Amino acid sequence: MIKKTKPKKIREVSVDKILSAAQDEFILQGYKGATVQAIADSAGMPKANVLYYFKNKENIYHAVLEQTLNMWDEGIGDILLEDGPKLAIEKFVKAKVIMSFTNPKASKIYAMEIIQGAQHLQEFTRSYLHQWVQSKAEIFQCWIDKGQMQPIDPVSLIFLIWSSTQHYADFDNQILTIKNQTDYTENDITQVTDFLTNFILRGCGLK
Amino acid sequence: MIKKTKPKKIREVSVDKILSAAQDEFILQGYKGATVQAIADSAGMPKANVLYYFKNKENIYHAVLEQTLNMWDEGIGDILLEDGPKLAIEKFVKAKVIMSFTNPKASKIYAMEIIQGAQHLQEFTRSYLHQWVQSKAEIFQCWIDKGQMQPIDPVSLIFLIWSSTQHYADFDNQILTIKNQTDYTENDITQVTDFLTNFILRGCGLK
DNA sequence: CAAAAACTTGACCTTTTGGTATGTTTTTTC
DNA sequence: GAAAAAACATACCAAAAGGTCAAGTTTTTG
Numbered sequence: 001m002i003k004k005t006k007p008k009k010i011r012e013v014s015v016d017k018i019l020s021a022a023q024d025e026f027i028l029q030g031y032k033g034a035t036v037q038a039i040a041d042s043a044g045m046p047k048a049n050v051l052y053y054f055k056n057k058e059n060i061y062h063a064v065l066e067q068t069l070n071m072w073d074e075g076i077g078d079i080l081l082e083d084g085p086k087l088a089i090e091k092f093v094k095a096k097v098i099m100s101f102t103n104p105k106a107s108k109i110y111a112m113e114i115i116q117g118a119q120h121l122q123e124f125t126r127s128y129l130h131q132w133v134q135s136k137a138e139i140f141q142c143w144i145d146k147g148q149m150q151p152i153d154p155v156s157l158i159f160l161i162w163s164s165t166q167h168y169a170d171f172d173n174q175i176l177t178i179k180n181q182t183d184y185t186e187n188d189i190t191q192v193t194d195f196l197t198n199f200i201l202r203g204c205g206l207k
Numbered sequence: 208m209i210k211k212t213k214p215k216k217i218r219e220v221s222v223d224k225i226l227s228a229a230q231d232e233f234i235l236q237g238y239k240g241a242t243v244q245a246i247a248d249s250a251g252m253p254k255a256n257v258l259y260y261f262k263n264k265e266n267i268y269h270a271v272l273e274q275t276l277n278m279w280d281e282g283i284g285d286i287l288l289e290d291g292p293k294l295a296i297e298k299f300v301k302a303k304v305i306m307s308f309t310n311p312k313a314s315k316i317y318a319m320e321i322i323q324g325a326q327h328l329q330e331f332t333r334s335y336l337h338q339w340v341q342s343k344a345e346i347f348q349c350w351i352d353k354g355q356m357q358p359i360d361p362v363s364l365i366f367l368i369w370s371s372t373q374h375y376a377d378f379d380n381q382i383l384t385i386k387n388q389t390d391y392t393e394n395d396i397t398q399v400t401d402f403l404t405n406f407i408l409r410g411c412g413l414k
Numbered sequence: 415c416a417a418a419a420a421c422t423t424g425a426c427c428t429t430t431t432g433g434t435a436t437g438t439t440t441t442t443t444c
Numbered sequence: 445g446a447a448a449a450a451a452c453a454t455a456c457c458a459a460a461a462g463g464t465c466a467a468g469t470t471t472t473t474g
Contacts, residue, residue, distance in 0.1 A: 030238060030323065032240030033239030036433085057431095111378075116235060117380055129381065152405075153402055163371045173321055200410065205409065242460085243461075254462090
């Protein structure tokens, strides 16, 4: 038996509360605009207590960012050579749409970070993302070479899928306003998944 | 003859310098993170001078935002019934791509504002944008009814065009990193215009 | 060319905020 | 059940930042 069962209860709960509160504050106010006091209030504890768990604001932000990237990584779905272009794109688009609708906050944090120049990231975009896109582009290229799909630029295709799906998370305010709704419905998710899947497949000459 | 010829030289120049500097600061640091001092430094004048032209930081931001929205409005291109779906989409996509590549800053300011909940906007999104989308959706619907294009949801189509084009402005950092470039080239603009136009036309069943 | 208007600027004030210091209470461990 | 560790909380500090003031300089105007 390993001794470390799960003695961390109180810490875990507090950290989660802080991180959740911090995520909201960072989205609404930006990095500089989010105050430790506001995060503490939102988390329901005194400021000094927040600084007890995280040495400083920068650390809180990094923790939020790390959490966000993990979520992004998990939810990104995968593109597998053996699936063939049609199924692979269907799976990928669906995964991204679900991500956007169920976890818009992560998408927003990430978007703001990139827009502002990725000042707090570094290795992630520079190496990991580059590799991810390259490896997936190769798979698309493979399908194109075999005549399984139209000869289009795979990298541009990936960007289009990213942008068109993430849009529903990042710009949810705008979209809801335009559609005269207060919240997304289950129906919205399936409608958007449907639309994007069909549209993109057609764009790839797969329908 | 109207008396108001153009006696505003010095003011105009100063205001422009401030606005340009402010735009950069707001993008890089967010609303709260951008300091009046930093804007002043970047504009090459003392802080008090900036506050002479704009009563406070909020006013600077509003001016930047207004400038941004005007640019958005001008550059958005139009969708005309008489153009028919193919030409209209070609024109619209091209206008948006050019906007994104030539004026990424405006797109970024706008994106951040929306992501953060459009706290400084109000009427714009709520009425103007809603109307714009509705009126253009009607045109698409008209083409669909006449059998000139596939029966797809026009609103979703508009969102896809917006997102896929603006992506190149908002996420330019990420895209350049992934592509291992330091700047966009003329070639990138035409390549992206080409890709998106063809892809979207195919998605609409117009190719 | 003088008076007024527009512009420039350094000094200053006040509030906000990140972070610390210190002491108290609760929980865990042996 | 007592000592040690973890968690909680109040008061406080120093730096940063928004904004004002008042005095100076330049430009415009009649």
